[in-house]
Amino acid sequence: MPEFRFDSFSDFLAMGGNASFVWGSYLAFALVVVWNFWQPSLERARIVRLMRARQGKQLQQEATAADLRSHQSAQQQQGEANRG
Amino acid sequence: MSRSALGLAGSLGTTLQRELQLAFSSPGRIVNPLMFFVIAVSMFPLGGRMSAEVLGTIAAGVIWVTALLAVMLSMESLFRSDFDDGSLEQLLLSPQPLYFHLQVKVLAHWLVTGLPLVVISPLLGLLLHLPEAGYGPLMLGLLLGTPALSMIAAIGTALTVGLARSGLLLAVLVLPLSIPVLVFGAGLVDTALNGLPLTGVVAVLAALLVLAGTLAPLAIGAALRISVH
Amino acid sequence: MWQWLYKLGSPRHFYEMTTGLVPWLTGVSLLLLAAGVVWGLGFAPPDYQMGDNFRIIYIHVPTSMCGMGAYVLLATMAAMHMIWNIKMADIVAKVSAPVGAAYIALGLITGALWGKPTWGTYWTWDARLTSSLILLFLFLGVMALRAAYDSESAGSKAASVLAIVGVVNVPIIYFSVQWWNTLHQGTSKLGGAGSANPPEIWIPAFFTGFAVIGLFFVAVILRSRNEILYRERRTQWVQDLLQKELTHA
Numbered sequence A: 001m002p003e004f005r006f007d008s009f010s011d012f013l014a015m016g017g018n019a020s021f022v023w024g025s026y027l028a029f030a031l032v033v034v035w036n037f038w039q040p041s042l043e044r045a046r047i048v049r050l051m052r053a054r055q056g057k058q059l060q061q062e063a064t065a066a067d068l069r070s071h072q073s074a075q076q077q078q079g080e081a082n083r084g
Numbered sequence B: 001m002s003r004s005a006l007g008l009a010g011s012l013g014t015t016l017q018r019e020l021q022l023a024f025s026s027p028g029r030i031v032n033p034l035m036f037f038v039i040a041v042s043m044f045p046l047g048g049r050m051s052a053e054v055l056g057t058i059a060a061g062v063i064w065v066t067a068l069l070a071v072m073l074s075m076e077s078l079f080r081s082d083f084d085d086g087s088l089e090q091l092l093l094s095p096q097p098l099y100f101h102l103q104v105k106v107l108a109h110w111l112v113t114g115l116p117l118v119v120i121s122p123l124l125g126l127l128l129h130l131p132e133a134g135y136g137p138l139m140l141g142l143l144l145g146t147p148a149l150s151m152i153a154a155i156g157t158a159l160t161v162g163l164a165r166s167g168l169l170l171a172v173l174v175l176p177l178s179i180p181v182l183v184f185g186a187g188l189v190d191t192a193l194n195g196l197p198l199t200g201v202v203a204v205l206a207a208l209l210v211l212a213g214t215l216a217p218l219a220i221g222a223a224l225r226i227s228v229h
Numbered sequence C: 001m002w003q004w005l006y007k008l009g010s011p012r013h014f015y016e017m018t019t020g021l022v023p024w025l026t027g028v029s030l031l032l033l034a035a036g037v038v039w040g041l042g043f044a045p046p047d048y049q050m051g052d053n054f055r056i057i058y059i060h061v062p063t064s065m066c067g068m069g070a071y072v073l074l075a076t077m078a079a080m081h082m083i084w085n086i087k088m089a090d091i092v093a094k095v096s097a098p099v100g101a102a103y104i105a106l107g108l109i110t111g112a113l114w115g116k117p118t119w120g121t122y123w124t125w126d127a128r129l130t131s132s133l134i135l136l137f138l139f140l141g142v143m144a145l146r147a148a149y150d151s152e153s154a155g156s157k158a159a160s161v162l163a164i165v166g167v168v169n170v171p172i173i174y175f176s177v178q179w180w181n182t183l184h185q186g187t188s189k190l191g192g193a194g195s196a197n198p199p200e201i202w203i204p205a206f207f208t209g210f211a212v213i214g215l216f217f218v219a220v221i222l223r224s225r226n227e228i229l230y231r232e233r234r235t236q237w238v239q240d241l242l243q244k245e246l247t248h249a
Helices: A009-017 A019-083 B003-025 B028-046 B052-075 B080-084 B087-093 B098-127 B132-160 B167-177 B179-193 B199-228 C002-008 C011-043 C052-084 C087-119 C127-148 C152-183 C199-231 C236-248
Strands: none
Touching: A009 A019, A009 C052, A019 C011, A019 C052, A019 C087, A019 C199, A019 C236, B003 B028, B003 B098, B028 B052, B028 B098, B052 B098, B052 B132, B052 B167, B052 B179, B080 B087, B087 B098, B087 B199, B098 B132, B098 B199, B132 B167, B132 B179, B132 B199, B132 C127, B132 C152, B167 B179, B167 C127, B167 C152, B179 B199, B179 C152, B199 C152, C002 C011, C011 C052, C011 C087, C011 C199, C052 C087, C052 C127, C052 C152, C052 C199, C087 C127, C087 C152, C087 C199, C127 C152, C199 C236
């Protein structure tokens, strides 16, 4: 079983005097790893939003079309009533 | 020689003639790359106070990088007018073999834009205090290297000819691809200044030229087909 | 096997097949990563020459190598797209470029951070460093070219041609930079981890190595899935899929 190579936690953080280099490298790596998960989830949310907006617009269009139709038929009925 | 081979040679001769005529009818095509080459190189010593010795050591690199940029920038016009007036589309549809046509077209363009750079390079060597032993290798290297650079740059031109603004993008695409030519071209001068044998480096430069001359037309053709459609 | 590969070439099948794969691959990669990083940072014995600085190697080597592999993947996919016109190959080519570029950049950054305390300089024009830098440029060029086209199909074909030209060039670039390096002697050679090292040193490198490759593929798959959803947004199966998701949420 390998043993812990540092005497204390602060010793571990100091990395034998190379703290900024070692931790900087691991930080840069962590940023890329996080970004590789974050970017796809942001992108996916964007696509879902886009599609929901389009679907909403479509529904709205259908609704206005239906509205127009009922309006027209109402007008028609009214016209017929006037004639009659 | 069969008749079709003769026909091919004839049509290639026509292509070459047409390209050269075009170039001489607008002298800017020849003069502009040359002016760029001379002016850009003379900027370097003004960029910092450098001793003649320091200038001499960077001379080959400066001249080569500037030649690379000059070749690349001059290539932008290679397919531009053909693309705009639709003759490029005709060329892609014509029964004439595209591969050889493209080779000749790039070669003609190099004769007009690249060869003058080779001829004037000793003058720039003089401006940058290039040691005497470097002049021959500089010219020989440019003679072998600039046509290879033209071939490589033509790939980038073909990929971007359909785009509205392509200048900077062309540089981003072409510069990394031309590094081997640059390394061995400028390296030839260094080799000579170090008193080492030149044959190996010259052979590599020649090999790069052959490689670029045979493979690049394939890529240029594929790229043009994409750009036109 | 062939049928499986054939199915993978269809965006819809790719999407459905990877749905179950992603959590597994992510979990295994993160576990390997945690094990490798903890071991490498805390338990591997310090190098007698480089001290604790060598611990950077555990991420530097895998990210650099994976970045190079990513370019080969990109070029292979580009060739498949050009020759057989496989849609899925183009999607993978497109999404592997930014991930590979990030890995190569990471390799360069960690290399610089390793080089400073080890040789006293962040950067040297060593053959391997220079080739990695040029590879990053090639990645950026492919991405820039694709982005410059308004038409998705023309942009993808143009980027494919450039990627293939680039991969032909990579060995020549490496060879030329190496030759150039011998001409300008004075740069020290990168000391790789020799085989004489005890297992405590190289086992964590295996862990982080597989973790880095696993995470690369997770990123490529996740991005590919988004690209599939976007490109196939007008098809019924995507509409149904998102509908299900919306009602769930």
